[in-house]
Amino acid sequence: MQRKHLPVNMLLWMAVPCLAQNAVRTHIAGANVRQTVAPGKMSVISVNSLPNAVCTLRAQDDSGAVRTLRLYADDEGEVQFYARPSAETDNPPNLQLSCEANDQVVEHGVELRANAAAAASTRRVRQAGRVRPALTGDPTLPSQEELLSRGYPLRPDPGQMPEAYATWLRMVTSEATEVEPRTVMRPSFHAGPLPIRPVLPSTKNSTNWSGFAVYRDPYVLDRNAPPPYVFVSAEWYVPSVAGEQGIQDNSVLWVGMDGETNGDVLQDGTGQDAIGTNFFGIKWTMASIYAWAEFFPLDMQVLPNFKVGPGDHMLGQVWMGNAGSVPTLSGVFGVCFLQNLSNGSASYVYITPPAGTTFTGSSAEWIMERPTIDGALPDLSDYGAAMMLNAWAQRTDGTLVAPSGNPYSVQITMTDDAGAIMSTVTRLSNSSMVFNWLAFQ
Numbered sequence: 001m002q003r004k005h006l007p008v009n010m011l012l013w014m015a016v017p018c019l020a021q022n023a024v025r026t027h028i029a030g031a032n033v034r035q036t037v038a039p040g041k042m043s044v045i046s047v048n049s050l051p052n053a054v055c056t057l058r059a060q061d062d063s064g065a066v067r068t069l070r071l072y073a074d075d076e077g078e079v080q081f082y083a084r085p086s087a088e089t090d091n092p093p094n095l096q097l098s099c100e101a102n103d104q105v106v107e108h109g110v111e112l113r114a115n116a117a118a119a120a121s122t123r124r125v126r127q128a129g130r131v132r133p134a135l136t137g138d139p140t141l142p143s144q145e146e147l148l149s150r151g152y153p154l155r156p157d158p159g160q161m162p163e164a165y166a167t168w169l170r171m172v173t174s175e176a177t178e179v180e181p182r183t184v185m186r187p188s189f190h191a192g193p194l195p196i197r198p199v200l201p202s203t204k205n206s207t208n209w210s211g212f213a214v215y216r217d218p219y220v221l222d223r224n225a226p227p228p229y230v231f232v233s234a235e236w237y238v239p240s241v242a243g244e245q246g247i248q249d250n251s252v253l254w255v256g257m258d259g260e261t262n263g264d265v266l267q268d269g270t271g272q273d274a275i276g277t278n279f280f281g282i283k284w285t286m287a288s289i290y291a292w293a294e295f296f297p298l299d300m301q302v303l304p305n306f307k308v309g310p311g312d313h314m315l316g317q318v319w320m321g322n323a324g325s326v327p328t329l330s331g332v333f334g335v336c337f338l339q340n341l342s343n344g345s346a347s348y349v350y351i352t353p354p355a356g357t358t359f360t361g362s363s364a365e366w367i368m369e370r371p372t373i374d375g376a377l378p379d380l381s382d383y384g385a386a387m388m389l390n391a392w393a394q395r396t397d398g399t400l401v402a403p404s405g406n407p408y409s410v411q412i413t414m415t416d417d418a419g420a421i422m423s424t425v426t427r428l429s430n431s432s433m434v435f436n437w438l439a440f441q
Contacts, residue, residue: 215363228361243276260363
């Protein structure tokens with residue numbers, strides 16, 4: 001299913017009612033932003049605007065076409081996006097940032113230039129929030145319940161998952177900042193389930209997923225079918241993305257459960273939205289990099305206070321449970337935990353299951369996806385290559401399993417409707433993988 005791209009004159013026509021509708025709001029001229037960035041590298045652009053605002057970055061290219069990027073301000077009003085020019089230039093691209101909150105609209109001019117002498121900025125600073133102290137003493141003594149009640153992630157078994165345990169030990173023996181998990185619903189934007197129902201053992205194609213999944217096969221009579229999955233975890237490095245010229249592209253990288261053989265998915269991860277434009281012959285990519293959580297079919301929930309950027313080392317975990325409890329299928333919440341190991345921030349999101357759904361623990365997944373927007377699939381942002389490592393899932397009997405190397409694993413390749421490959425996944429080890437981008441559409 002291909003996303004339809006509206007002509008520019010249609011976009012401008014559609015904007016007229018919006019301008020009339022917004023006429024009653026208070027419009028304020030905000031501070032302009034001027035910054036010089038390094039060519040060929042992603043640099044963070046930070047703008048101080050309205051707290052908790054929903055923002056739109058508008059970029060007009062040489063042809064007059066206007067592309068937009070959705071952004072979200074944090075509690076302090078900071079808005080971030082990333083910019084990458086293809087070469088040096090003194091001609092700033094035509095950019096305008098509009099932020100809206102509480103019937104106020106603040107307009108910011110954004111003036112960017114590119115020079116090789118500029119250093120790429122990623123701005124990995126410690127965020128505000130309650131400090132989670134470093135774990136002291138024997139790290140194997142606290143129970144899993146005690147660890148969760150104190151804000152630490154679940155402890156992997158050092159015998160079964162030694163590399164994941166090593167990362168966990170490094171995390172918990174260092175201070176971290178617990179970030180307020182304010183979420184913003186992104187309407188009609190989903191990282192949804194797999195639209196096919198594979199039969200094990202297999203490799204399969206999908207129009208929205210690439211990655212690995214483990215599950216209980218409902219189509220094969222197996223007297224030794226495994227118990228349900230109740231917990232999933234992985235680490236990854238947030239990819240830098242390039243935008244297709246004149247088009248908005250999207251990708252989301254996540255861990256989750258269910259969705260392989262049923263209609264709900266509990267998941268968290270990072271999103272990479274991008275627009276590509278030409279200004280005076282220079283190709284620019286503007287990107288939004290963000291953390292999110294979702295319990296499909298509910299809309300995606302973006303975490304504006306939780307800062308992420310290209311290259312950040314992330315840990316994502318999801319499970320069903322109660323507040324502060326260990327994973328259990330009878331839990332009343334979908335629990336999503338994210339920690340950015342690069343800036344020391346962590347956050348928990350608790351989501352009530354959507355009405356009409358039943359979480360079964362039928363599968364666990366590690367996925368690069370092109371999300372569904374307004375019922376259609378967008379083009380896939382060029383993420384190059386992305387690595388996911390120390391991936392594991394836990395069943396209700398306490399057994400730990402890796403994404404590959406077991407009879408209940410399926411490898412998924414993303415294709416377009418005609419079968420042309422867009423994104424692949426390659427096994428590096430039973431618990432690690434690399435995703436490779438091949439095509440926008």
